[in-house]
Amino acid sequence: xxxxxxxxxxxxxxxxxxxxxxxxxxxxxxxxxxxxxxxxxxxxxxxxxxxxxxxxxxxxxxxxxxxxxxxxxxxxxxxxxxxxxxxxxxxxxxxxxxxxxxxxxxxxxxxxxxxx
Amino acid sequence: xxxxxxxxxxxxxxxxxxxxxxxxxxxxxxxxxxxxxxxxxxxxxxxxxxxxxxxxxxxxxxxxxxxxxxxxxxxxxxxxxxxxxxxxxxxxxxxxxxxxxxxxxxxxxxxxxxxx
Numbered sequence: 001x002x003x004x005x006x007x008x009x010x011x012x013x014x015x016x017x018x019x020x021x022x023x024x025x026x027x028x029x030x031x032x033x034x035x036x037x038x039x040x041x042x043x044x045x046x047x048x049x050x051x052x053x054x055x056x057x058x059x060x061x062x063x064x065x066x067x068x069x070x071x072x073x074x075x076x077x078x079x080x081x082x083x084x085x086x087x088x089x090x091x092x093x094x095x096x097x098x099x100x101x102x103x104x105x106x107x108x109x110x111x112x113x114x115x116x
Numbered sequence: 117x118x119x120x121x122x123x124x125x126x127x128x129x130x131x132x133x134x135x136x137x138x139x140x141x142x143x144x145x146x147x148x149x150x151x152x153x154x155x156x157x158x159x160x161x162x163x164x165x166x167x168x169x170x171x172x173x174x175x176x177x178x179x180x181x182x183x184x185x186x187x188x189x190x191x192x193x194x195x196x197x198x199x200x201x202x203x204x205x206x207x208x209x210x211x212x213x214x215x216x217x218x219x220x221x222x223x224x225x226x227x228x229x230x231x232x
Contacts, residue, residue, distance in 0.1 A: 001194075001203065001204055003186065003200060003202045004201050006201070028203045034174065035206060036174070036228065037153050039178070039201065057151075060155050062180075062224060070119065078117075078119050080119060083121055083122060084120065085121070087144045087149070089149055108178060
């Protein structure tokens with residue numbers, strides 16, 4: 001069993017193409033013995049975004065704090081806010097965007113552990 | 117893609133043996149096309165608890181609100197509070213308890229979709 005708080009989890013800035021002002025933490029992952037899924041937390045500063053991309057695995061999300069949008073396959077932006085859940089299916093194009101000018105957007109993003 | 121808020125997700129009271137004052141919601145599950153994992157939310161009223169049991173699949177947890185404890189295999193109670201993450205490995209005996217007298221304990225509990 002592992003119990004931890006985000007305050008105690010190392011945070012790294014993402015540097016991949018298409019990412020801006022986005023930080024990653026991994027409170028539950030394969031190094032903890034997670035058999036199937038890894039639980040990541042992303043923090044997007046105001047104006048921050050993840051890549052606008054698709055991949056053959058799903059995301060399961062919970063918005064911890066802030067507000068923003070998920071840009072979908074057809075370019076539409078669906079607003080999200082603290083307390084929302086999202087399921088992004090395999091191969092659905094998507095992007096997370098922090099649309100706030102002042103607050104961070106922070107959300108859980110679960111993926112198969114091979115993709116953590 | 118599915119985006120929803122807990123306010124819009126039906127809530128059912130749990131009636132299994134060893135459960136007290138515990139309500140379940142399923143914001144992301146197999147009916148939504150989740151390929152691998154289902155995301156459930158449990159709300160425990162003051163004094164509420166889940167069964168003290170073990171099973172051959174893991175839990176991945178995030179505490180949304182409140183405070184409580186996870187009782188472990190040897191009977192110890194580890195405090196948990198809003199913002200904490202937990203990984204309960206397959207076959208680890210565990211119980212979630214709301215130790216507050218006034219506030220609900222609410223947490224995410226991920227399981228393989230076959231166990232949702």
